[in-house]
Amino acid sequence: MVLPKSAIGKAISYTLKLWGKLIAYASDGSYEIDNNRIENTIRPLAIGRKNYLFAGLHKAAQKAAMV
Structure with missing residues (x-):
């Protein structure tokens, strides 16, 4: 279990918010x-x-x- 206010919880939340952009980056070279x-x-x-x-x-x- 990961607490939302922990460092890893914040990192996961941040990643999920940008998931669509992350997938676009990973799929287009x-x-x-x-x-x-x-x-x-x-x-x-x-x-x-x-x-x-x-x-x-x-x-x-x-x-x-x-100049």
């Missing part, structure tokens, strides 16, 4: 298990956006963003 490719593509934009906050002057940030 074209789905990827993670989104690393997309995250790696947008990482430079996110890092740049964070760095532009510390450019000092508004004009400096604009010029850095254009």
Whole structure:
């Protein structure tokens, strides 16, 4: 018997909620298990956006963003 509020109970509940998506992933080989490719593509934009906050002057940030 597994208690619903135990760690394994929560894991089972989570899995059952996503069962349809899990079956779709397992039956179709074209789905990827993670989104690393997309995250790696947008990482430079996110890092740049964070760095532009510390450019000092508004004009400096604009010029850095254009580069």
